[in-house]
Amino acid sequence: MKHIISLLLENESGALSRVAGLFSARGYNIESLTVAPTEDETLSRMTIVTTGSDEIIEQITKQLNKLVDVVKLIDLTEGAHIEREMMLIKVATDGAEQRGEIKRLADIFRGGIVDVTDASYTIQLTGDSDKLDAFISAVSNMNILETVRSGVLGISRGEKGLHL
């Protein structure tokens, strides 16, 4: 099952490689990983999307907690949460009809066209990963030139959260 694990870790060089190294050394999956500093510049917030059985996820969270640089973590999928990912996708456009079709699809998905040339559109989309997947499949009969995805960000709903 897919899990979104959110971590607060010391904003120090090497912290990222400790996490990445743990996943590769123990053979855990990473579907996506994002990291950036928080409002407190001594802390980074990392969001990892991983898959595995309950036993594996339990080990992943325990092993992550064991890393000295990890201050705190939460498995967002254990409770109500918001999940967002951003995608920039560049599609080749061939004629007015196709340009219209892409524009309509972008509107349906509440995306925006952020760059235009004679031969391409670049669309910006945010949402959960399924929505981005759905957009990719919606334009799959066209010529996709480039896809860039941010990886998942997540936050719990309500008062609950991950803070010191």
Added chain:
Amino acid sequence: MELSGAEILVRFLKDEGVEHIFGYPGGAVLHIYDALYTQDDVKHILVRHEQGATHAADGYARATGKPGVVLVTSGPGATNAITGIATAYMDSIPMVVITGQVPTAVIGSDAFQEVDSIGITRPCVKHNFLVKSVDEMAETLKKAFYVATTGRPGPVVVDIPKDITDPNVKVPYTYPETIDMRSYNPVMKGHSGQIKKAVDMILEAKRPMIYTGGGVVLGNASEQLTEFTRTLGYPITQTLMGLGSYPATDKQFIGMLGMHGTYEANMAMHECDTLIAIGARFDDRVTGKIAEFCPNAKIVHVDIDPASISKTVKVDIPIVGDVATVLDEMLQILKSSKTRPDAAALANWWENIEKWRGENCLRYDRNSALIKPQYVVEKLWEVTNGDAIVASDVGQHQMFAAQYYKFDKPNKWLNSGGLGTMGFGLPAGMGAKLAYPDQDVAVVTGEASIQMCIQELGTATQYDLPVKVINLNKRYMGMVRQWQEFFYESRYSHSYMDAIPDFVQLAESYGHVGMRIEKPEDVEGALKEAFAMKDRLVFMDFITDQEENVYPMVAAGKGHHEMHLASDRELA
């Protein structure tokens, strides 16, 4: 007080109470060596190879419970130390390894003797630090010692670029008495509700089994474990790493468990209804086939590392905490509880165990004209009154030492259990001898293992570390040969060593005493003679039976009940 980075390092070690460090100089650490030169508080032991430094510090730590400290240079100094760091990591040994690094300005430029020590050591340390400024030196070192010695202990590397130790850059120094790390707070006290539940379950047991590991030794909980076990009257087995934390000569001790554990211990594991696991991590050499591990048992697991709990075997009552603290609490509850163990069930259980014990699974041919390695270890135990510190290398001799040297006290048995590092024994024994010059230290080894760190015989000469080397010389890599005999139809592929040195002459050339023992009747006399030479390192080369195997044996991937007892016979 204004000091340079190098001076801060040396002064800090003194303030931290470090008496000995094991090291080897080189370009990146010369400022530090210069600071060491002008003082006597921290004694430096010059090894012959950095691997020896890490094992010696490790042995020192295992014997004393204090962190071992290592100082090596950048590049090859650091890479040579890796095996010893990984060895300590697998067995959770507290160690601080200081590695020199090329100057900050040239890091990343493939400078001479540059290696990414932080990157290379990351998977085999508890944590590591790169010191980026001389102002951070003292605090970083304090963190390193704190992390290495608390919680589940382990090695910590501190990488120090050469410019940080520049003698011309001086900054104020005060010893940081305490340190606060928001991201690192090991749990000490176990959850009281869980502890109560566990005691209830323990008291309900009909066929109980206590199974303990290295955590009891590391957590200084031997006294508590002994009282706990005696209060309950339950059988106890221990892992290779746990030996000594309960007296092996006691009737309730039913031997080591696992691949080369006793028949009674493994059968009792298989048949027990309640397993009390304390400071053990369910290693594959202990559990055998997971699907058949303790098939009828409810399991309590006490460990300081939450990640060790339910890692390979799902447990019923997990308790995260310091083993000594948790056992203290359990004892309190036991003493105030009106419930007692079920005496009739327990008597029945012991009857079964005695029947298994009656198999006498550690028997061997005592009438052989050849020296049996088991016999040497038995005599070693007798000659040293069971009270020596025994450091071992890795292989058959390690298993024989674990099986036949009955350790009654903790911190006496030093061996590389997790990583299985050949070459560990001699330097580890030397580290222990340095800490306890008045105690007998035996290094049980084989002709293959000893050659992996034999250069440390020179260190032993220089610093007068008169350990006794018990070389069980088989002219084969014994354990490799055994597996080849069992699982590869006796195709002894590259497990025979030609051109083995004359160990007697070799020892003598380093200034030690060498002995060669070729007959069983000479074993005891030689051991007595050697241990009587208190101030000499004696290298005893025992020419042993080439074909002896370690029994009992549970083959990898088999259940505890599927043991081979002796070569001529198999149990179902």
